[in-house]
Amino acid sequence: MLRADVLAMSAYHVPAADGFVKLDAMENPYPLPDALRDAFARRLAAVPLNRYPVPDYAALKAAIRDRFGVPAACGLILGNGSDELISLLSVATARPGAVVLSAWPSFVMYQVSAQLAGSRFVGVPLAPGFGLDRAAMLAAIEREAPALVYLSYPNNPTGACFDDGVIRDILAAAPGLVVIDEAYQPFAPRTWMPALERHPDLLVMRTVSKLGLAGLRLGFMAGAPDWIGQLDKVRPPYNVNVLTEAAALFALEHHAVFDAQAATIRAERAVLADRLARLPGVEVFASDANFLLLRVPQAPAVWQALRDRRVLVKDVGRMHASLHDCLRITVGAPQENATLLAALDEILVQRPGGSPPEGSRPGSDGAHPTTP
Secondary structure (H helix, E strand, C coil), X not given: CCCHHHHHCCCCCCCCCCCCEECCCCCCCCCCCHHHHHHHHHHHHCCCCCCCCCCCCHHHHHHHHHHHCCCCCCEEEEECHHHHHHHHHHHHHCCCCXXXXXXXXXXXXXXXXXXXXXXXEEEEECCCCCCCCHHHHHHHXXXXXXXXXXXXXXXXXXXXXXXXXXXHHHHHHCCCEEEEECCCHHHCCCCCHHHHHHCCCEEEEEECHHHHHHHHCCEEEEECHHHHHHHHCCCCCCCCCHHHHHHHHHHHHCHHHHHHHHHHHHHHHHHHHHHHHCCCCCEECCCCCCEXXXXXXXXXXXXXXXXXXXXXXXXCCCCCHHHCCEEEEECCCHHHHHHHHHHHHHHHHHCHHHCCCCCCCXXXXXXXXXXX
16 A cells, blocks of 8 residues: 555656757756767776676765865765755654755755655745745744755755855754755856865765766765765665766766866856846846746746747746746757747747737646646
8 A cells, every 4th residue: 555645746747858949957958079979988888787886986986076076074975866865865864753944945856855754844935036034044943953954056946056154054053964955066156065074064965967967867965974974874785877887987087078068058048048038027037057047927828838839948836936937947058048039039029918829828738847
């Protein structure tokens, strides 16, 4: 017999994307350059698929430490994407009455994983403008005594980094672990990684997905060795497969390629934000990530009208009241961004009154997203 809460849940929905301009999943639009593909193929062909991975992943951890500036005194744990690391944290901290707390709206898997582990999830609403509400966060920490606090930095789906002073106040007040999720760090101006040695109850979580390696499903988390050692007890053995390990090592050897791609995306973000802000009725929020959050009149109908034009973006309006009429749009390659802008121009500018076409109905084909 399945649990009642599982029966009541909806599965995480990922719409089909064949034939679409895909701007709904915060992916790097640039593939591995042709000049590296032959060497990459040879590296993977040499992987001994008949053997289990080396259980400590020493070579990959060393490369991650070097590439991402993990302090030498910190422990490091790898996961099958950051989703698995969130699951490990949920399992390790779950007990009767345990609370997981996050500024909200934020990454939906904080809530899903906490609830599946049996913890109670508390989301603290963001302040107007989508910053941290210092007073509300500190009051919730005092009231709930959370075992785990998540801060997405930059925040998904709102896009900007939270105020560092408020984060320091949260670190001082929290009785348990504070996890700063830096999934979008390649596009952000700063990081909390160097602060790990000053904050023993802080963990910094990263993924290589947004850097341009979403298909690898590799995440990592750094923090005090004692905390990482405890979390390693609940990590499944061999959770990172040998092909992922080899591919990640190859990519980190050529990290300059991905750094250049990230720089291009940051430049395109500024251009796209400016063009979107010129459209009638569109409000674009500041972003330190590889996506933009915008508020647009009749967003669900605009989402459907874009989909009808084979452009996928994310309607996040159902996630939280503060996101009413908001869409989240990945920064794509220049031609993808041009296609998006042309479609929005047709929908918002060329239609009488700037309204979406009549008959555009959200969810008309059952594909309207319910989670970010």
